[in-house]
Each structure stands twice: as C-alpha cells, then as structure tokens.
Amino acid sequence: MDVINLxxxxxxxxxxxxxxxxxxFNSTLHANYRRALVERRSHIEFDIDSExxxxxxxxxxxxxxxFDMWESALAEANGKLCLGDDDREEAIExxxxxxxxxxxxxxxPVLDTEQLQNDLRxxxxxxxxxxxxxxFYVHSQPPTGNGADIIVPKSLTLPLVAVxxxxxxxxxxxxxxxVLWNCEPIDPSQPLSASNIRFINLFSGxxxxxxxYVASARAELRGVEMLxxxxxxxxxxxxxxxxxxxxxxxxxxxLASIIGEISEIIRSVRPTCDPHVFYFDIRPWFEGxxxxxxxxxxxxxxxxxxxxxxxxxxxxxGQSSVMHALDIFLDIDHKLREKRVPSPSESNKxxxxxxxxxxxxxxxGRHREYLNFLAVTPKSVRQLAQSIPTLRDPYDNAVLALxxxxxxxxxxxxxxxxxxxxxTSARGCPVSAMMAKLEESRASGSEPVRGTGGNELSALLKAxxxxxxxxxxxxx
Ligand code: HEM
Numbered sequence: 158m159d160v161i162n163l164x165x166x167x168x169x170x171x172x173x174x175x176x177x178x179x180x181x182f183n184s185t186l187h188a189n190y191r192r193a194l195v196e197r198r199s200h201i202e203f204d205i206d207s208e209x210x211x212x213x214x215x216x217x218x219x220x221x222x223x224f225d226m227w228e229s230a231l232a233e234a235n236g237k238l239c240l241g242d243d244d245r246e247e248a249i250e251x252x253x254x255x256x257x258x259x260x261x262x263x264x265x266p267v268l269d270t271e272q273l274q275n276d277l278r279x280x281x282x283x284x285x286x287x288x289x290x291x292x293f294y295v296h297s298q299p300p301t302g303n304g305a306d307i308i309v310p311k312s313l314t315l316p317l318v319a320v321x322x323x324x325x326x327x328x329x330x331x332x333x334x335x336v337l338w339n340c341e342p343i344d345p346s347q348p349l350s351a352s353n354i355r356f357i358n359l360f361s362g363x364x365x366x367x368x369x370y371v372a373s374a375r376a377e378l379r380g381v382e383m384l385x386x387x388x389x390x391x392x393x394x395x396x397x398x399x400x401x402x403x404x405x406x407x408x409x410x411x412l413a414s415i416i417g418e419i420s421e422i423i424r425s426v427r428p429t430c431d432p433h434v435f436y437f438d439i440r441p442w443f444e445g446x447x448x449x450x451x452x453x454x455x456x457x458x459x460x461x462x463x464x465x466x467x468x469x470x471x472x473x474x475g476q477s478s479v480m481h482a483l484d485i486f487l488d489i490d491h492k493l494r495e496k497r498v499p500s501p502s503e504s505n506k507x508x509x510x511x512x513x514x515x516x517x518x519x520x521x522g523r524h525r526e527y528l529n530f531l532a533v534t535p536k537s538v539r540q541l542a543q544s545i546p547t548l549r550d551p552y553d554n555a556v557l558a559l560x561x562x563x564x565x566x567x568x569x570x571x572x573x574x575x576x577x578x579x580x581t582s583a584r585g586c587p588v589s590a591m592m593a594k595l596e597e598s599r600a601s602g603s604e605p606v607r608g609t610g611g612n613e614l615s616a617l618l619k620a621x622x623x624x625x626x627x628x629x630x631x632x633x
Contacts, residue, residue, distance in 0.1 A: 242299065
C-alpha cells in the first residue's frame with residue numbers, strides 16, 4: 158500500500174499542518190503569557206520583591222517635614238522609655254521623661270495624611286512610626302490599678318486608622334512594623350540579606366530584642382526561595398509530562414530542606430535572646446488590646462467610632478506571609494474543614510481555629526491579596542501528589558518538615574513564654590515580685606498562659622502542628 162496515497166491531498170494536508178502549528182504556537186503563547194502575567198502580578202501588584210520577598214527592597218524613606226514631630230517622638234522614645242510597671246530604680250527615675258513624652262503627644266494636632274496617600278512606601282512608613290508610638294505610649298504608662306480602659310490619643314489614632322485603611326492592614330503594631338519595615342542593610346551598598354541587616358527601632362534597647370527580630374527576618378528571607386518554588390509551580394503550563402513531574406518532585410524536596418533550615422533559624426534564637434529578657438523586658442511591649450484576657454483593660458482609640466471593633470492584637474510571626482504561603486501551598490487545613498486522619502483531638506477542636514485566618518488581617522493588604530491569589534490556584538500540589546504516586550513521598554517530606562518546624566517552634570515558645578510565665582520577674586524586689594505574681598494568679602483563678610494576641614498558647618500551637626501532620630498522604 159502506498160502510504161503517500163493515504164495522506165490528505167497537499168492543500169488539505171498543509172491546512173491541517175498549519176492549524177496544528179498555530180494551535181501549538183497559541184498554547185505556548187498562552188502559557189508564556191499566563192506565566193508573565195502571574196510573575197507580573199506577584200512582583201508588582203502584590204508588592205513582593207524578587208530578592209527580598211515581603212521586605213521592601215530599600216529602607217523606607219522618612220516622612221515629609223510636615224510629619225517631623227512623629228519621627229522625632231519615635232527617635233526620642235527608641236530604646237529609652239521604660240515599661241510602666243517596671244519598678245527598678247532607673248526605670249522610676251525615667252518616669253517623668255515618659256510622662257512629658259506622652260503629654261506632648263496628647264497635645265499634638267491631628268495631622269492630615271492625604272499627601273501620603275499615593276505613595277505606598279510613605280504610607281508604610283507612617284504606619285510603622287505611628288504604630289510604634291502607640292505601643293510606646295500605652296506600655297510606658299504606669300498601671301492605674303483601677304482596671305480602667307486605656308485611651309490612646311486621637312493625634313495617633315486618627316492618622317493611624319486613615320493610613321491603615323489605605324494599606325489594608327490592622328491599625329496597630331504588626332509583624333510588618335517590627336520586622337519587615339524596621340530594618341536596613343548594615344552595608345547600604347549591598348542588598349538586604351541575613352548577614353547584612355540591622356534593626357532601627359527597639360522597645361527595650363537590648364541586643365536580645367534585636368536578635369529576636371533578626372531570627373524572624375532570617376526566616377522570612379530564607380522563605381524567598383520558597384516563594385519562587387510556589388510561583389514556579391503555579392506557572393506550570395501542564396502537569397502531565399515526565400519533565401514537569403520530576404521538577405515538582407525536586408522542588409518539593411528542596412522545599413523540605415528550606416523548611417528544615419527555617420527550623421534551625423528558630424532554634425538559633427536560644428543563645429542570642431535570653432528567655433527571661435524576652436518574657437519580662439521585650440514581650441510586654443508587644444501586647445495588644447486585651448492581651449491579658451477578656452477582663453483586662455482594653456484600648457480605646459480616641460475619635461474612632463466603634464473602636465472596640467478594630468483589630469488590635471499584638472505583633473506575631475503568625476502574621477508572616479511567607480509562613481501562610483507555605484501553609485496554603487501545602488494545603489494545611491487549620492480550620493479543620495477537611496476530613497483527614499487522624500481525627501482532631503478534643504484539644505485540637507477547642508483551640509482557636511480562626512487564629513491563622515485572623516492573623517491575615519494584620520498583614521499588608523497586598524500581601525494578603527497574594528495569599529488569596531495562591532488559594533485559588535487551579536491545581537493544588539496535594540491533589541496532584543494524590544493522583545501521581547511518585548509525588549507522594551516528596552509531598553509528605555515537605556509536610557513532615559513543616560510539622561518538625563512546628564514541633565521546634567513549640568519548644569521555643571514553651572521555653573520563652575510558658576516556662577517564663579511561671580517564674581518571677583528579675584525586676585525590683587524579688588520577694589515583692591513573687592508576692593505580686595502569686596496574688597495575680599490567685600485573682601485570675603490560674604488563667605491559661607496566653608499568646609501575644611491573647612490566645613491559649615499550647616493548645617493553639619499543638620493544633621497547628623497536628624493540622625500540619627494531618628496533611629500527609631501516607632495515612633489518608
Ligand atoms: C523567641 C522566639 C519565638 C517565640 C517566643 C515565639 C512565640 C510565639 C507565640 C507565643 C506564638 C502564638 C501566637 C502569638 O500569640 O503570637 C507564635 C506563633 C507563631 N510563630 Fe513564633 N515565636 C518565636 C519565634 C518565631 C520565629 C523565628 C518564627 C519564624 C518562622 C515564628 C513563627 C511563628 C508562626 C508561623 C506562628 C503562628 C502559629 C503557627 O504557625 O504554628 N516564631 N510564636
């Protein structure tokens with residue numbers, strides 16, 4: 158049989174050939190266009206830098222002259238004010254300075270922030286300055302002892318709420334203010350990196366505080382490569398060919414090793430940040446409204462209607478967008494919506510399931526939009542690994558690395574918060590501090606230890622760890 162005779166006549170054959178070539182060209186074009194679109198969106202629209210991730214690529218600029226009084230008040234307070242309940246001699250000596258500082262803020266006019274509204278970096282700087290001022294203001298006040306709510310003056314609250322609305326972020330000190338927007342390269346001629354970073358504002362002025370921020374920043378910077386892996390995955394035009402499957406497999410294994418490095422970073426905080434200093438001298442500055450429980454004094458934002466409805470918890474690495482991106486990519490079900498094994502324990506069910514979702518309200522709006530964008534990607538890597546047996550182990554490796562990270566993090570949080578909460582402060586007279594502590598726990602009926610944001614800590618962190626473990630495919 159003559160094969161040539163079986164082929165369509167030449168014009169028809171060429172038409173078919175061209176149609177095929179055109180459709181191949183179109184699909185490549187479409188895939189490239191989609192990739193370019195996704196990359197463009199992630200880098201510009203979501204305010205993510207290809208080298209520094211969620212950090213701005215440069216130090217935030219100072220505010221224009223109109224806002225000098227905000228900038229100077231922050232420079233004045235930086236590391237110099239004392240916690241209001243610090244009854245050491247040097248802290249008591251500094252109280253008049255704190256009182257004068259606070260009363261000048263109360264006397265300030267309310268500045269209009271309209272001129273900042275078209276400049277993202279200036280808006281971020283304004284949020285950073287005002288949010289730090291609020292926490293300095295609140296926590297440097299000596300306790301009144303009458304349980305009254307704390308009034309934050311309108312010279313801070315009105316502009317803070319205005320810039321927060323533009324940025325889509327909670328009007329309070331966040332992870333972005335303490336870490337992402339609070340640093341600069343030591344050597345400005347070199348890019349920001351884990352070894353070329355220093356922090357601008359400190360509450361306690363201690364090296365321990367700076368080292369705590371450095372650990373968070375190192376984890377965040379290490380996460381930039383994770384973002385690249387996630388973006389690569391989302392840009393894959395197809396999931397059917399062998400080359401793609403082996404790339405996904407390699408990337409999942411790479412992800413597991415980066416997560417392992419982040420666990421090491423979390424552990425590395427131990428020799429450089431003393432748990433006692435952290436718990437008694439640093440952490441109290443972070444506390445947000447109602448951090449000490451439902452009956453503790455709340456913050457009232459003067460001049461803001463329905464101020465009680467604002468998100469006013471303290472900063473937490475739970476607000477790190479990198480960690481959320483990882484959770485979304487690996488499909489960790491913190492809200493216990495999926496049926497996975499083993500079933501959640503009673504303690505898991507009682508823990509605060511909405512914590513991670515709530516923490517997103519404390520992220521810059523564009524970073525939250527990036528997470529929303531990730532959450533609607535057409536093919537989840539977990540589903541892909543479920544359908545392709547060779548991907549199951551690499552996927553499980555990444556999930557188990559994240560589970561180990563959460564185990565490691567629980568150890569640190571337990572040492573720095575739970576254990577320390579049972580100790581007495583080294584400040585002032587040890588006997589009176591111990592008596593005060595006993596009095597406090599008696600009055601509160603042995604309250605559970607709460608996290609920075611007022612959460613029951615152990616149950617919360619265990620629930621996150623168990624939700625992570627439940628994503629593995631081997632048992633599911
Ligand atoms: C001294 C070091 C640290 C302590 C004492 C600590 C403490 C805590 C506490 C108390 C929470 C509960 C939520 C809250 O109330 O804020 C928390 C949550 C969290 N922390 Fe840390 N943390 C430390 C370092 C880090 C570092 C370096 C990272 C970087 C990855 C990190 C990541 C997280 C995440 C992602 C959460 C949300 C809960 C979860 O995902 O399991 N923490 N941390």
